[in-house]
Amino acid sequence: MPNGRVLIVDDDPDVRQMLATYLAGHDYAVEAVENGAAMRSALERQVPDVVLLDVGLPVEDGLSLARFLRERYRVGIIMVTAADGVVDRIVGLEVGADDYIAKPFDPRELLARIKSVLRRLHDAAGPASAPAHAAQRVRIGRCTLDLRSRQLFDADARAVPITAMEFDLLKTFVEHPHQVLTRDRLLTLTRNREWEPFDRSIDIRVARLRRKIGDDADNPLAIRTVRGAGYMFVPPAG
Secondary structure, eight states: OOSOEEEEEOSOHHHHHHHHHHHHTTTOEEEEESSHHHHHHHHHHOOOSEEEEETTOSSSOHHHHHHHHHHHOOOEEEEEEOTTOHHHHHHHHHTTOSEEEESSOOHHHHHHHHHHHHHHHHHHHOOSSOOGGGSOEEEETTEEEETTTTEEEOTTSOEEOOOHHHHHHHHHHHHSBTOOBOHHHHHHHTTSOOOOTTOOHHHHHHHHHHHHHTOOSSSOSSEEEETTTEEEEOOOOO
8 A cells, every 4th residue: 555645746857757756665656747737637537645736837837726726626735836936835825735845855855744744634534433522613713613523614604624734723722722832833733844934834824714714814813913922822702
């Protein structure tokens, strides 16, 4: 059994070959394609666990394809950006990517990122039975977080789509009420990675989650910003 299925989408044949060979050598089932059209064809044959998307693809760029994937498939998405592609990283996380890695990168770092995304996806699938403490719903903003099913529901009991990383972040806040959590602490608790200088991934995900839970961005009440320190979850009164 392979460790997971990875779809590589990159227009550079040398990069495709290098990554496919490396990941296959670590017992992953790999398919490598050159553009969005080929990616769609590959998805029709089999849906992978993780898609590795180069941002700078011709015709349809990686950001457009990430949006397409997030709207239709439950897959992990890792964006590959240029070393100075800060804007691409921010937009990638905004459209729902699970992680990113900047070129040039060590394949071992990419492998670690893939394993981390796969762990979150596996946890999100969850076992049929769960511990008693997990079978509870927690109010957060205008929504309710179901810790057992790993779902978020709005005030009308409709499911609000969230990624595995977004659930992990919400769960971390819920488990640490009234505690100031720094960005690096949040990254560690959500098993993402150590905080890098100028890394805005937590800020971006918090902004996305505030919109989803109906928290006022100008005056958030559920997930509050503690200036110069981090964030704090304040449960609703009563």
